Structures are given as C-alpha cells and as structure tokens.
Amino acid sequence: MSSKRHRGFALIELLVAVTLTLGIAGVMLTVTIGTLDLWRRTQGNFSAAMQAKLALDMMERDLQAGIFRPDAATTWLAVTVVNSSGGLINQGWQMVPTMKPASGESLMLVAPSTNGRAATIAQSRFGLSGAWLRLLTANLEGEGSLPVAVSYQLARRPVSGTNVSATNPAEVRYALFRSAVSTTNTFVSGNDVLSPNYGSNSESFSTPRASSTLTNPYSPGDTLITNAVDFGVWLYVRELNGELRRIFPADANDLSHTARDGGGAVDGLRYPEVADVMVRILTDEGVRLISVMENAPVLLARPTTFAPDAGWWWSAVEAHSQVFVRRIEFRGGGR
Amino acid sequence: MRRTRLDRSCGFALLLTLALLALLVLAVVGLSTLVRVNSQVASGGTFQMQARQNALLALDLAFGELQKHAGDDTRITGTAGIAGVANLAANSTRHWCGVWRADGTFVTWLASGAINATSVAGDPIALVANGSVGSSSSTSANVEKGQVIAGKIPLNVSETVAALGAGATVGRIAYVVIDEGGKISAFAPLAERPIGSPAPFISGLMLSNQARLKTAIEGNAAKLPAILSYEQLALLPTPSLAQLTPSVLQDTFHYVTLSTRSVAGNQLVAGTINLNTSSTLVWRCLLDLYNSTPGALVISTSALTTKGNAIGNGFAAATAGKSANGPFTSVANFEAYLNTSALFPATNSPNASQIITALGPLLTVRSDTFRIRAYGESLNPVDGRIESGAFCEAIIQRTVAPAPNGLGRRFVVTYFRWLGPADI
Numbered sequence: 001m002s003s004k005r006h007r008g009f010a011l012i013e014l015l016v017a018v019t020l021t022l023g024i025a026g027v028m029l030t031v032t033i034g035t036l037d038l039w040r041r042t043q044g045n046f047s048a049a050m051q052a053k054l055a056l057d058m059m060e061r062d063l064q065a066g067i068f069r070p071d072a073a074t075t076w077l078a079v080t081v082v083n084s085s086g087g088l089i090n091q092g093w094q095m096v097p098t099m100k101p102a103s104g105e106s107l108m109l110v111a112p113s114t115n116g117r118a119a120t121i122a123q124s125r126f127g128l129s130g131a132w133l134r135l136l137t138a139n140l141e142g143e144g145s146l147p148v149a150v151s152y153q154l155a156r157r158p159v160s161g162t163n164v165s166a167t168n169p170a171e172v173r174y175a176l177f178r179s180a181v182s183t184t185n186t187f188v189s190g191n192d193v194l195s196p197n198y199g200s201n202s203e204s205f206s207t208p209r210a211s212s213t214l215t216n217p218y219s220p221g222d223t224l225i226t227n228a229v230d231f232g233v234w235l236y237v238r239e240l241n242g243e244l245r246r247i248f249p250a251d252a253n254d255l256s257h258t259a260r261d262g263g264g265a266v267d268g269l270r271y272p273e274v275a276d277v278m279v280r281i282l283t284d285e286g287v288r289l290i291s292v293m294e295n296a297p298v299l300l301a302r303p304t305t306f307a308p309d310a311g312w313w314w315s316a317v318e319a320h321s322q323v324f325v326r327r328i329e330f331r332g333g334g335r
Numbered sequence: 336m337r338r339t340r341l342d343r344s345c346g347f348a349l350l351l352t353l354a355l356l357a358l359l360v361l362a363v364v365g366l367s368t369l370v371r372v373n374s375q376v377a378s379g380g381t382f383q384m385q386a387r388q389n390a391l392l393a394l395d396l397a398f399g400e401l402q403k404h405a406g407d408d409t410r411i412t413g414t415a416g417i418a419g420v421a422n423l424a425a426n427s428t429r430h431w432c433g434v435w436r437a438d439g440t441f442v443t444w445l446a447s448g449a450i451n452a453t454s455v456a457g458d459p460i461a462l463v464a465n466g467s468v469g470s471s472s473s474t475s476a477n478v479e480k481g482q483v484i485a486g487k488i489p490l491n492v493s494e495t496v497a498a499l500g501a502g503a504t505v506g507r508i509a510y511v512v513i514d515e516g517g518k519i520s521a522f523a524p525l526a527e528r529p530i531g532s533p534a535p536f537i538s539g540l541m542l543s544n545q546a547r548l549k550t551a552i553e554g555n556a557a558k559l560p561a562i563l564s565y566e567q568l569a570l571l572p573t574p575s576l577a578q579l580t581p582s583v584l585q586d587t588f589h590y591v592t593l594s595t596r597s598v599a600g601n602q603l604v605a606g607t608i609n610l611n612t613s614s615t616l617v618w619r620c621l622l623d624l625y626n627s628t629p630g631a632l633v634i635s636t637s638a639l640t641t642k643g644n645a646i647g648n649g650f651a652a653a654t655a656g657k658s659a660n661g662p663f664t665s666v667a668n669f670e671a672y673l674n675t676s677a678l679f680p681a682t683n684s685p686n687a688s689q690i691i692t693a694l695g696p697l698l699t700v701r702s703d704t705f706r707i708r709a710y711g712e713s714l715n716p717v718d719g720r721i722e723s724g725a726f727c728e729a730i731i732q733r734t735v736a737p738a739p740n741g742l743g744r745r746f747v748v749t750y751f752r753w754l755g756p757a758d759i
Contacts, residue, residue, distance in 0.1 A: 021351060028355070032362065039366065046373055053380060065752045067563055138564065138752035145752040146570070147563045187570040191561055331391075331751035334732060 044284040045322065051225040051281055052324035055176055058139075058224060059277050060328045062150055062178075067136040067191075068271045068333040070261065075194045076271060077135040077259040079233055079248060083107050083127035091129070092216045094157045094172055098294050100229060101310035102128040109232075109249040121276040122323045125314075126232035127255075130154035130176075133233055134193040134214045136186075138332075146183040149193055151214035152224075153177055154231050160220055172295070173287075176228040176279060177217035194258065227287050229317055230280035235259075235272035244274055271333055278325045286320025382713040382722035385506060387753075389490065389711025390725040393447070393508035397707045398746065400445055401512055401731060405701070406743025408598070409437040411662045412701045413611030414514055415444065418452040418660040419651035422615070424474045427461065427484040428453050429613075430589060432514040432705065439661045445512035448486015452660075455486030462511045462708035462726070466759045469585035476644065477542055479589040479616060483708075485509040495716040503716040510709040515730070516609040516702020518592040519620050521552050521568060522559040523606025529599060532696035535606050537591060538623035540636060541616070544586050551579055564730075564750060565593040590616040595704040598744060601735050609702040610669055611662040613650040619643030621694055625685070628693040632684040642678050666691065666698050703733035708759075726754040 068076045082088055085095050085102045100106060107127045111119035133152040138145050155177055158170035181189065181198065189197035198214040217223075235248040235257060247267040248257035259271040282290060292300045293316060306312035405412055415431040416422070422429060431449065434442040448455040463483035465471070474480045487507040495503045519535045528534065537549040551571040552559065562568060565588075569579045597607040608621065622639045625631055634642065653659035655675040656668030663669040673679050673687030680686065691698075712724040730750040738745040 017347070024355070028358070035362070035366075039369075043369075057380075057384075061753055067750065069563070136563075138750070140753045140755050140758075144566065144758055145754055146567055183567075184570060187567065191563065331394075331729065332748055334747045334749035 040284070048227075048281040048283055048322050049324070051227070052279055052322070055225045055228070055279055056277065056324060056326045058178060059152065060326060062135065062137045062139045063275055063277075063328045064331045065138040065145070066271075066330045066332055067138060067147055068259070068330075069191075070334075071191075072260050072265075072269075074190075074192045075258045075260050076191065077257075078133075078193050079235070079257045080129075080132045081107070081109065081127040081249075081255040082129035082132065083255075085128065088129055088155075090215060091132075091153065092155050092157050096294050098297055098309050098313070099156060100128055100174070101308075101313055103308075103310045105308075105310040105314050108252070109254065110252050120325070121232060121234050121278045122325050124232050124234075124278065126230055130231035131233045134198070136191055136193060139180075141180060141183070144183070147186055147191075148183055149181040149186045149189065149198060149214055151177075151179045151193075151198075151217075152231065153179075153217065154228060155217060159223065159226055171291075173226045174229045174282075174290075175226045176224045176231050177222040178224040179214055179217045179222045181214065225279075225281070227282040228279050229282055229290075229321065230278070230323075232278045234276040236274040236276075237267075237270055238273045247272060271330075273330055273333070275328050275330070276325060277328060278323055280317070280321050280323045282317065282321045286317065289316050289320055382715075383725075385713035386711050386723035386725040387727075389506045389508050389713060390709050390727045391711070392490075393488075393510040393709035393711050394707055394727055394729055396447075396508070397445065397510035397512055397709060398729070398731065398748070400443070401705060401707070402738060402742050402746050404434040404442055404445070405705075406733070406738050406746065408743060410442070410701060410743070411435040411437065411439070411611065411664055412514055412516070412609060413662040414517060414613060415452045416613030416647075417611055417650045417662055420452055421648075422474060422476070422479055422481065422613075424471045424481065426453070427459075427471075427482045428455075429481050430463065430483045430513060432512045432702075433662075435662050435664075437664060439658055439664050441661070446483075446485045447488050447509045447511070455484060457486035457488060458507075459484040460487055460509050460710055462509065462710060462759065463513070463588070464759045466757050467585065468588045469582055476615065478545070478586050479614060480585065481589065483511055483513065485511040485708075485710075487710075487712075492716075497717055504714055504719065505716050506711060506713045508709070508711050510707060512731075513706040513708070514609060514612070514702045515592045515704040515706050516595045516597065516607065516699070517612035517614065517617065518590050518595070519608065519617060520594050520606045521548075521565070521591055522562065522594045524560070527596075527603070527605035529604045529607065529696040532604075532606065533624055533628050533693070535608060535624060535697065536620065536627070537587070538616075538620040538639075540619060540623060540640060542586065544583050547573060547579055547583050548587050548591065562593060564752075565591070568593065590614050590620070592704070592706075595702070596732055597699050597703045598733055598735055603703075603732075603735065606697065607699050608697055609700065610666070610698045611700055613647045615644045615647030618646045621697075622690075624697075625690055625693045631693060632689065634685065645678055663700055665700055666695055669698070669700075670695075705731045707731060708754075724756075726756070726759055728752055728754055 083102055106125050108125040111123035113119055135150055136147055137150050138147050141148055156174050159173045160170040234246055236244040236246050239245055247270055261269045302312045412432055412434055415433060416429045420426050420429040432445045448457045450456055461482045461484050468480040471480050471482045487509045489504045490506040491502060491504050493502050494500050519537060523534050551573045555571045569584050573579060595607060596603040596605055619640060622634055622643050626633050651660050654672045656671040657663045670687055670691045679690055707729045709727050713722050715722050729748045731746050732749045733744050733746050736745045
C-alpha cells in the first residue's frame with residue numbers, strides 16, 4: 001500500500017514538476033525573447049547613434065575649420081540637392097526600380113510649420129541625393145591640418161569596392177561618403193570647389209582614383225557611415241542683433257548654394273556663419289526591410305494602402321530610422 | 336529505500352534550479368558586459384568632446400583678452416623678447432605677446448597663467464613645440480627655435496554627478512597669443528602695401544635651410560595669392576632645390592608669416608612689420624630690405640649681420656625713445672634711438688634718417704595680425720586623471736570695423752584649424 005501510494009505520488013509529482021517546469025520555461029522564454037528583442041532594438045539605436053556621432057563629429061570639425069576669403073571669383077563652399085536619378089550617374093549611384101524615390105516625396109527642404117511652430121531641419125527631406133556639400137577646410141588629416149577640399153554626399157552603391165566572390169556580389173547600401181582630396185592635389189587644383197579639376201565622370205567605383213575628385217566617392221575608403229538614407233544642411237548668417245537668418249534653403253525650391261562672398265552680396269552667394277546638419281540613419285530592422293523592398297520585391301508586396309512605391313519607401317524608412325541633428329559654428333571665415 | 340527516492344527528487348529540483356540560475360546569471364553577465372562596453376565607448380567620446388569644447392573655450396577666452404586689451408588704436412604690442420627674455424632654448428616665454436599703453440606702460444601678457452615675462456602659474460604646457468619649430472636645443476644666433484608655453488587654468492565645478500555636493504576639477508585650459516605682425520610677410524600684394532613701402536622679404540644671408548623658403552616664395556609669385564596658411568607654403572615647388580621639408584618652415588616659424596595686415600586709417604594694408612621685436616633675424620631681413628631699395632647706400636654683409644644682431648639683442652635696454660624692457664611707442668621714437676645709437680651715426684651713410692625713409696612706411700609699433708594656440712583637456716572628476724586633450728589654432732585679424740562695447744576695433748577669426756599633438 002505504501003509502495004503504491006509512493007508511486008502515485010511520484011507520478012503526480014512528476015506531472016506537476018513538468019507542468020511547472022514548462023510554465024517557468026515558457027515565462028523565461030517569453031521574457032528572454034522580449035529582453036533580447038528590446039536589447040536588439042536598443043543596440044540598433046545605439047549603433048545608429050554611434051554612427052551619427054562619428055559622422056556629425058567629423059562634419060563639425062570640417063565645418064568649424066571651413067576656409068573662406070573674400071574672393072568673388074572663387075566658390076569656397078557649395079551645396080547642391082539633386083532630385084533626379086539621371087543627375088547621379090556620375091556620382092556612382094547604383095539604381096534599381098524600387099529605391100529612394102526621385103519624386104516629390106523625397107523633396108521637402110523646409111517642412112511646413114505646425115501649430116505656429118517653425119519646422120526644424122529634422123523634418124526636412126533633401127531629395128534623392130541628399131545635400132551634396134563641398135568646402136575647403138583645414139581639418140586634421142593624416143597629412144597634417146593643411147587645407148583640403150572635402151565633399152559629403154549620399155550614394156546607393158556596393159559597400160565594398162570589390163565583390164566578395166564571383167557569385168556573391170558586395171552588398172548594396174545607402175551610405176554617407178566623405179571624400180577628402182589630398183593636400184597636394186588641393187594645392188594644385190585650387191581653392192574653387194566648383195572647379196572642373198574636382199570633377200569626375202568616372203562611373204567606376206572599384207578602384208581608388210589617383211586624381212582629385214569631389215564628385216564620385218571611392219568605396220570603401222571614402223565611406224563615412226553606412227545605412228544613411230538622407231543628409232541635409234541648412235546654412236545661416238548672423239544678424240546684427242545676434243539672431244540667425246537662414247540663407248539656404250531660402251525657400252522650398254532653393255536647390256543650391258554657392259558661397260563666394262562674406263557679406264554685402266545676395267544671400268545665395270554668402271558664406272555661412274552657422275550650419276544645421278542632419279543625417280537620417282536606418283535601424284537594423286530598417287536595413288533589412290529596405291533591402292528586401294529594393295532587392296527582392298517578390299518577397300514583399302507593397303501594401304495596397306500605398307499607391308506608389310515612393311510613399312511605401314518613405315513610410316518604411318520613417319518607421320525604422322532615426323534623425324540626428326547638430327548645429328555647428330564656422331569658426332574661420334573672417335566676418 | 337525511501338531516503339534514496341527523496342534524495343533523487345531533491346537532486347532533480349536542485350539540478351533544475353541550478354540550471355535556471357546558471358542561465359539567469361549568464362544572461363545578466365552578458366547584458367551587463369554589453370552595457371559596460373557601450374557605456375565605456377560613450378563616455379570615451381564624451382571626454383573627447385569635452386576636451387574639444389574646453390579648447391574652444393580657451394580660444395574664445397584668448398580672443399576676448401585680445402579684443403579687450405589690443406582693440407584700441409592706441410595700444411602697442413610686442414614680444415616678451417623686448418622685455419629682456421633672451422634667445423635661449425630654456426626661455427620658453429620669449430615669444431609671448433605683450434600689450435602696452437600709448438605711454439609705454441605695461442598692460443598684460445596674452446598667455447594663460449602668465450605671472451611676469453618669464454613665469455606662469457599652474458602646470459605649464461608647450462603650445463609651440465617641436466612640431467612647429469623643431470628641436471629647441473638648436474636655438475642659436477642664426478635660428479630661433481624656442482618653444483612657447485602657457486599655464487593651465489583649472490575648470491572647477493561645485494559638484495559632479497559622481498560626488499554630489501563636492502567640488503571637482505573637470506578640465507583645464509591654456510592659450511597663448513603670438514604676435515604675427517612682428518614677422519616678415521611671405522606675401523604682401525603691391526596693391527595692398529602702404530604707399531612707398533617695399534615688399535618685405537627673407538634676407539639672402541640666412542642659413543641655407545631658411546633660404547630654401549626664400550627661393551620657393553620668390554620663384555612662385557603667381558601661386559602666392561592662393562596660399563591659405565603659413566604651413567601651406569611647404570607645398571610650393573622648388574625645382575632648382577631640394578623639396579621643402581617640415582624643417583624649413585620650422586626654422587622660420589618665429590620670423591616669417593604668410594601675410595600680415597594692419598589697420599591704417601579706414602583700410603587694411605599688407606606687409607607691415609611691428610618693430611617691437613627682438614628677433615635678430617627680422618632685423619637682418621629689414622636691413623637687407625633697406626639695401627634693396629633704390630638709391631640705398633648699401634650696408635656691407637658683415638655689418639648687416641652685426642647691426643641686425645645689435646638692434647635685436649639690445650632691444651630691452653633703456654635708450655632714447657623708450658624705457659627699459661618696454662616698447663617703442665612710435666616710429667619717430669625708434670628713429671630717435673637710431674639717431675643716438677652708434678649703429679647709424681648721422682655722419683655716416685646710411686644714417687638713421689635714410690634707414691627710416693626707406694623702411695618707415697613698412698614699420699608700425701603694434702600688430703593687427705595674431706596667432707592663437709589653445710588647448711583643452713578633460714579630467715576624470717573621480718581621480719583627476721587626464722582623459723583627453725585637444726589643440727586648436729586660429730589666425731586673428733583686427734579690422735577697421737568698430738567693436739561693440741567701445742573695445743576699439745573688431746577682431747575676426749580668419750583661419751581656424753584643429754591640431755594634432757605632432758603639429759604642436
């Protein structure tokens with residue numbers, strides 16, 4: 001009798017133990033999955049923030065050391081927003097049918113004010129190309145802090161100059177590039193960032209170019225950060241009362257700025273004193289989603305709520321990206 | 336038998352508990368490690384950013400001091416060399432910039448922590464060192480390679496997050512202002528020079544390394560307008576000589592600059608030289624410049640070196656036209672000194688009047704172009720350890736525009752750059 005009771009008790013005990021174990025394991029699994037998901041998202045945000053910090057720190061040092069002389073024949077700083085895919089062929093873009101749209105959805109240089117509050121640069125969109133920023137600067141380079149010509153631009157292209165293997169091409173990503181011309185080539189090519197000396201019509205991005213260029217960046221050497229899908233800049237001058245007045249973009253249709261004059265000239269030619277820069281970076285989830293949307297559309301159908309691909313692309317990007325902004329003062333320039 | 340079954344049950348539960356605990360500990364350790372790594376990365380960046388901000392603070396402080404003390408037209412500037420700090424490797428304050436009133440009374444040294452012409456309060460830091468001038472041990476009568484120091488000023492806060500209610504030093508800053516106007520301009524366009532002023536140049540009597548820069552400048556006149564900084568002169572091609580090397584610009588750092596501008600009435604003029612300098616190299620260049628002017632009664636090569644050295648080395652003494660360890664307050668006073676000195680007696684040729692007639696349009700008694708070197712460091716508030724440091728440099732120009740608050744004329748930053756330790 002005693003032996004039977006013990007066996008029955010052992011069975012119940014086992015069942016209870018198994019049930020409890022499963023319950024505990026289930027709870028732990030749920031908690032663990034939740035924690036790991038939270039951790040992954042936090043890591044994604046942290047990674048994006050660190051990438052943004054890297055890019056914005058570099059921009060800050062470049063813009064702080066921006067060089068300007070009152071010489072109306074020389075463009076010391078230029079910004080161009082290109083919103084057509086044809087305009088980016090020379091800058092090494094790799095196009096696909098579904099990608100960052102070259103349409104009105106991508107171009108909102110100055111967002112409308114809401115509830116009487118002026119929009120900030122964080123709400124802006126800078127076209128297909130993002131802002132293509134070029135300037136002369138004396139940032140600390142490997143060759144010492146001598147003057148160099150520098151450009152910042154976005155491009156959608158392979159992240160590596162060479163494929164991983166013949167059947168395994170290098171992954172295509174949106175990236176923010178910083179191209180710095182060597183001190184010697186800058187000296188030879190001159191101080192005008194719009195000079196043809198800094199142009200390049202080469203579509204090749206597989207090998208580094210010996211010549212100086214601010215047009216077609218070199219992968220991977222010029223890659224500043226990957227997964228940046230928008231990059232923009234607002235430029236200001238300071239009024240006598242200390243307030244900032246935006247000179248670029250002057251309005252929603254102002255797609256370029258060429259700084260040649262420190263004062264007295266029209267706003268479109270003035271060298272700025274302060275800049276707001278923004279960069280929009282995809283989270284890891286956003287990278288995966290955009291990659292599937294662009295490279296394997298058969299695996300992911302566009303929801304019917306989005307009539308064109310453009311709205312779908314931007315909706316996905318806005319849901320899975322972060323915008324980082326920094327205000328930077330030009331320290332040189334002599335105004 | 337019963338005891339054995341109980342043991343088995345207890346063993347199973349213990350095993351299960353230990354396994355779960357192990358998983359839990361593993362997860363906690365993993366997460367905490369990642370958090371620690373991330374926080375270390377983030378805090379490292381924060382210290383670096385603080386150091387850069389501190390360097391900019393030092394620059395702004397120096398800029399403010401310059402505006403406050405040297406903004407007025409009546410102020411006079413010069414180097415500490417004219418106050419008797421000799422050209423010796425150990426004298427790392429010789430190139431400080433001082434400010435005097437119109438009557439020659441002293442105002443201040445534009446260097447952080449300066450107590451007097453030869454010493455600083457706080458830990459000294461070299462803001463002009465081997466990266467700028469090469470090894471200071473090779474300082475001699477023919478080459479000035481002296482370092483320039485400043486004192487670190489602590490940045491104190493009343494409390495920190497780590498220790499509420501307890502004060503701490505979270506950073507230190509240092510700056511020094513260098514008088515560029517007392518140097519020879521490598522480029523002074525004719526249209527911007529004072530009327531009747533010759534173009535300044537490096538004397539041909541300098542050491543061969545310094546003469547390379549002279550050759551490069553004079554052989555590339557068409558390229559000079561596009562040069563943006565003194566350091567960029569190193570990129571000038573010299574087909575007939577060996578390529579310029581960093582040592583060339585280091586050898587000339589203390590007596591050559593890219594281009595100076597001075598306020599003359601309501602305009603800026605180029606190429607002027609502040610005569611309140613004790614640099615024998617500058618004086619030799621000026622006397623050689625006199626030799627090059629049309630109709631000059633040429634000073635012999637040996638006399639040129641002797642007289643140039645005599646003016647520079649004797650600058651601190653009390654003479655006609657100035658008090659001891661003070662500046663000349665006008666070009667006329669300098670002429671009075673030359674008249675009474677044995678260097679250019681009135682009965683000889685050239686005499687003081689002839690020298691001043693030739694060089695006078697070029698000479699001033701103050702500078703309007705300056706170089707500021709600034710340093711900032713961030714300290715760990717817990718143990719006071721230096722976590723990060725940053726150097727920056729700016730070229731400052733006094734303009735004709737009035738400054739706010741009655742501080743004379745307005746200074747502006749014409750060129751700014753971050754420096755690495757190797758550039759210092």
